[in-house]
Amino acid sequence: MFKANEVLRVLALLHSAGSDVWVAGGWGIDALVGKVTREHRDLDLIHRIEQEPLLIKTLETAGFIEKPAWPGRPVRFVMSDLNGLELDLHPLLFHSDGSAVQSADDHGGTFPYPADSFVAGLIEGVQVPCLSAAQQVYFHQGYEPSDRDRHDMAQLRDAFGITTHF
Template identity: 65%
Template sequence: MFGPVEVLRVLETLREAGCAVWIGGGWGIDALVGRVTRKHGDLDLLHRAEQEPTVIAALRAVAYSEREGVVPGRPARFVMAGPEGRELDLHPLLFQPDGSAVQHLDDHGGVFTYPADAFTTGVIDGVVVPCLSVAQQVHFHRGYQPRERDLHDMARLREAYGVDTHF
């Protein structure tokens, strides 16, 4: 499991290497809420695609290695496994001059566009961290059958921000 100490260690490792990253997924929601609300099996990070070699090298230096056979895999994402079975789910983004970003989803031209205001900050263990915005998190939680953790996460955003969610 990923705890806040390991999340902050990974973020600091990447910051020291000069890499810009943003937290998504469950940890991103906990960052927005400002407290840990549930257990997390992985850490979703979005990074600048041009920094990917540096991201990988920095994470290898702290005992993470790329896991093969992840579906979906590149170009949309890749996974690095680390100590005690921890997993980092890494998403490369190509930033545009207006601050928006594009994530390639497949080799056939599929893309997802993040608006410039999708990138914000939250707090983990009293430390300000870069993460995805409330609106972006809500957007990602639409159009599928929610799991228990999805229901939990959206409830936390409703409580903290008074936003409407799909479920």
């Protein structure tokens, strides 16, 4: 399981190397609500596609290696270390207005990220860049939710009074 101190270590490592990353997924929701609400098996990170070579080199130096994933590139890729820490990495192409897009498939489809999707939250009292509650809700649509997904959406409803579809 991915612990808060490990999240902060990975974020500090990437930040010190000059990689812009935002926490997404379950850890991103925990950052938004400002507390750890459940166990996490991985860490989802959003990054600038043009910084990907630096990000990969930094992570490889820290002992992470790329492993097969589905869906894989260009949508996302996964890196893990010998201790079993797994990073789910999502490359974004940013526009001059601060918005971004992520590949959705091999056929040119994209996921939109409005400029206001990029906010800050707290993990163990440390401010971290993360995705907004609205963007988190957007990504939790169109599939059968797991118990973790239901838990995460409940956290956002309780913390922000927003509507989710489950």
